[in-house]
Amino acid sequence: MINFDCSAPVRLKGVGDGFWITIDPLHPEDVLKSEIDKLFKNLKHLAVNASVVIDVGDAKGHDDLIENIKSYLKTEFEVAKVSIPPEKRSIPTEQTRQRDLSKGWNRHKSDVLMLRGRVRSGQKIESKKHIVIAGDVNPGSEISAGGDIIILGKLTGKVHAGCPDDEKAIIFALEFKPTQVKIGKIAAAGIEEEFSAKPEYACVEDDGIVVKDYMKENPFRKMPWLEVI
Amino acid sequence: MEGKVIVITSGKGGVGKTTATSCIGAALALEGKRVAIVDMDIGLRNLDVVMGLENRIVFNIVDVVLERCKISQAAIRDRRIENLFLIPASQSDNKDVLTTSGVERVADQLRKEFDFIIMDSPAGIERGFENSIVGANEAIVICTPDVSAVRDADRVIGLLYSRSLTPKLIVNRIEPARVERGEMLSHEDVLEVLSIDLAGLVPMDEHVLISSNTGTPLVLQNESTAGQAFKRIARRLNGEADLPVQVPVCKMSMWNKISRTFGLKR
Numbered sequence: 001m002i003n004f005d006c007s008a009p010v011r012l013k014g015v016g017d018g019f020w021i022t023i024d025p026l027h028p029e030d031v032l033k034s035e036i037d038k039l040f041k042n043l044k045h046l047a048v049n050a051s052v053v054i055d056v057g058d059a060k061g062h063d064d065l066i067e068n069i070k071s072y073l074k075t076e077f078e079v080a081k082v083s084i085p086p087e088k089r090s091i092p093t094e095q096t097r098q099r100d101l102s103k104g105w106n107r108h109k110s111d112v113l114m115l116r117g118r119v120r121s122g123q124k125i126e127s128k129k130h131i132v133i134a135g136d137v138n139p140g141s142e143i144s145a146g147g148d149i150i151i152l153g154k155l156t157g158k159v160h161a162g163c164p165d166d167e168k169a170i171i172f173a174l175e176f177k178p179t180q181v182k183i184g185k186i187a188a189a190g191i192e193e194e195f196s197a198k199p200e201y202a203c204v205e206d207d208g209i210v211v212k213d214y215m216k217e218n219p220f221r222k223m224p225w226l227e228v229i
Numbered sequence: 230m231e232g233k234v235i236v237i238t239s240g241k242g243g244v245g246k247t248t249a250t251s252c253i254g255a256a257l258a259l260e261g262k263r264v265a266i267v268d269m270d271i272g273l274r275n276l277d278v279v280m281g282l283e284n285r286i287v288f289n290i291v292d293v294v295l296e297r298c299k300i301s302q303a304a305i306r307d308r309r310i311e312n313l314f315l316i317p318a319s320q321s322d323n324k325d326v327l328t329t330s331g332v333e334r335v336a337d338q339l340r341k342e343f344d345f346i347i348m349d350s351p352a353g354i355e356r357g358f359e360n361s362i363v364g365a366n367e368a369i370v371i372c373t374p375d376v377s378a379v380r381d382a383d384r385v386i387g388l389l390y391s392r393s394l395t396p397k398l399i400v401n402r403i404e405p406a407r408v409e410r411g412e413m414l415s416h417e418d419v420l421e422v423l424s425i426d427l428a429g430l431v432p433m434d435e436h437v438l439i440s441s442n443t444g445t446p447l448v449l450q451n452e453s454t455a456g457q458a459f460k461r462i463a464r465r466l467n468g469e470a471d472l473p474v475q476v477p478v479c480k481m482s483m484w485n486k487i488s489r490t491f492g493l494k495r
Contacts, residue, residue, distance in 0.1 A: 118424055120387035121380050138422055140380050 010035035018051035018081075019043075023069070025062045032065075033072055040077045051081040111147070111229055119143065119157060130229060139179055147229070148172070167204040170219055176200035176211060183209055232263075234336050234346045235466065236365035238389075238396075240381030242352030244373045245401040248437055248447070250349040251279050252456060253369075255446040256463030258313035262344040265304060267316045269361035270351040271327060274318035281444020282307065282315050291319040294331040300338055310446060314343070324357040336364025345466070354388060362389065367466075368396040369428055374403060374414040379422055386425060397428035399462060404433045405479035416476065429462035431455050432477035 009027040013020050021039075023032055040047050054069060056062050070082040114132040119125060121140025125133075130147035141157035143149055148169050149161045155173035160182040162169030167184035178190045181202050188202075188209040199214035212219075237250045247270075254266035267290060268276035277283045288303035293316065300316070307313040319326075339346045350361035362368065368389050372382040382398075389396045400416045407413040416430050434455035440447045447456040448463075458475070465472050 120390075121383035123387055136422075136424075138383050139376075140383060 008035075010039060012039045015053070018053065019047075020053045020055060020085075022055045022057065025056045025059050025065055029065060029068060032069065036069065036073070037076070040073070043077075047077040047079055049078065049080040051083070052079050053083055053085055055085045113145075137173075145169070161202075170201050170203045172199070172201035172214065172219075174199050176202070181209060230344075232340045232343045232345055233366045234340060234348060234364050235367045235369060236269075236348040236350055236362050236394075237369050237371060238350035238358065238362065238385055239352065239371040239378070240354060240385040241372075241378045244371050244378050245431070245437075246352070246371050247276050247279050247349055248441060248455075249369070249371050249399060249401065249431075249459065250276060250347050252447050252459035253463050253466065254345070254347045255307075255310055255313055256448045256460045257345050257347075257467060258307075258310045259448060259460075260463060260467050261312070262467065263312045263314075263342075264345045264347065265314045265316060265339055265343045266347045266349065267339070268318035268349050269357065270349060271318050271322050271324045271357060272320065273351065274320050276349050277305075277315060277317040278444065279441045280307065280315055280446070282317075283444075286317050289317045289319040290335075291322050291326055294327050294335050300335070300342065307446075309449065324351070324355070324360070327356075327360045329360060329363045332360050333364045354385065358385075358388075362392060362394065365394060368394045369399055370396045370423075370425070371399045371401050372419060372423070373401050374408070374416065374419055376414070379414070379419055383423055386423060395425070397426045398423055399428050399431060401431045402433045403430055403477045405477045409479060427474055428465060429458055430474055430477055431458040431462075 009024045009032055011022045021036065052073060054066050056066065066084060073079050073082055112130045112132055113127040114134070115125070116134045118135050119133060119137045119141045121138050124142040124144070125131065126144045128146035130150070131143060131145040132150045132152070133143070134152045136153040137143065137151055137155045137157040137159075139156045142159075143157060144160040144163045146163055147161065147166065149159050149171045151173035153173070154175040154177065155171075156177050156179065158180040159171050159178050161171045162184045165184045167186065169183050171178070171181055171183065175197050176199070177193070180190055181188050183202065183204050186204055186207065186209055200211050201214055201219060202209050202211045203219065204210075237246050237253070239246050250266055254264050258264040266276065266280075268274050269290065270276070271291060274289075277286060282305050285305050288298040290303065292298045293300055293303045303316050304314040305317065307315065336346070348361050348365065351357035370382050370385055370389070372378050386396055398420070400419050403416060404413055408415045416427075420427060432454045434453055436450055436453035437447060437455050440450065440453070447453050448460050450456050454477070458477075461472060461475065
């Protein structure tokens with residue numbers, strides 16, 4: 001990673017038990033070496049036996065430059081180990097689908113907190129994950145999730161989905177009578193309705209919270225593909 | 230055999246903890262058990278007034294816990310009911326004078342001397358509540374059929390569960406006529422929210438106020454419906470676990486009953 005805002009050819013920072021040197025390979029080798037020399041002279045004995053990572057950023061094909069600096073550091077400052085940064089991994093979308101097709105969820109670590117039983121008044125359940133509760137949520141209790149909240153029972157407590165600012169989260173309950181709902185940063189008070197004992201869910205639409213009948217507008221129906229959450 | 234410490238608690242105040250404590254204690258004593266009822270509401274004692282034993286107080290529970298006297302000195306024997314003893318609270322102290330370890334030690338001593346020890350917990354969930362449940366083997370939560378009492382009872386049930394006590398529920402002050410008109414929560418509504426075992430249902434009864442003010446035990450009055458309900462609760466606690474729970478019903482005239490059977494009236 002080259003920071004274009006910073007013109008210094010060599011930058012040094014401490015990582016764990018060693019040092020991380022970011023160099024700009026566009027500069028000539030002797031300039032880089034003199035810069036490194038300056039920085040490492042300041043470190044003095046701290047450089048001895050330290051492990052050093054040399055990072056040339058996104059630039060490629062500077063293996064001989066790295067080799068030169070490596071040997072220079074070892075002879076001049078007696079560092080223990082010089083390496084290059086570990087490669088970052090990224091999973092493209094096709095691979096995700098491939099994984100799901102091949103029942104990848106068997107190996108997937110779940111991002112869902114699933115609880116069974118009754119949430120009582122005064123209890124507060126907080127999680128950065130999605131929350132599924134097989135049971136009732138009593139008035140006076142609070143649930144706060146980073147993702148969706150699914151209640152397989154009667155919801156009469158206070159719920160906050162998509163905490164702190166995910167407005168795509170939904171709140172679903174088999175009996176939807178919360179005292180207060182919040183999705184992301186949008187909050188709404190519950191309404192007293194006696195007749196509704198049907199599965200409903202709340203979601204954000206046009207910067208407001210709307211409650212919909214699950215049977216009429218299934219939020220999952222428009223999803224074409226299985227995905228692990 | 231060691232006795233059992235049963236704590237009576239509710240969270241909310243004024244739902245009938247003290248009345249229930251005195252009634253259940255007296256009813257268990259009438260069943261022939263050796264019973265101690267302990268007022269844990271330090272600073273706001275009133276169990277002694279309800280029992281009509283105020284003028285005989287010498288020592289109290291604080292003296293027992295702080296080892297200023299023996300249990301036998303503090304326990305006041307009721308003259309009307311055999312085997313019924315009261316350990317009153319202190320009126321002049323603060324709830325903080327008791328320590329949990331001290332209460333636990335006294336609870337252990339009481340278990341050796343009595344069959345049942347009924348503890349009247351103060352309202353709230355602070356220090357006094359903690360002190361009253363620390364030595365308990367069983368817990369009874371009292372709740373009236375109104376929304377705020379149910380909310381508080383729910384909180385208390387959660388706290389009791391977290392201390393591995395599985396409480397039983399008494400729904401107090403049920404007014405069958407108002408339940409029928411839909412003005413009051415029914416015991417089913419309360420149970421739906423709280424979902425714990427029911428110990429009994431107690432109807433609203435005007436005898437309660439009179440007997441509390443005069444200090445006469447409610448369970449000795451046969452015409453008191455609440456007293457009879459508490460007697461059945463005591464029998465359930467005393468081993469008759471499968472004694473059916475009687476749902477309070479309102480007295481209806483013959484004509485109303487007939488017309489309802491034929492669907493003329495709701």
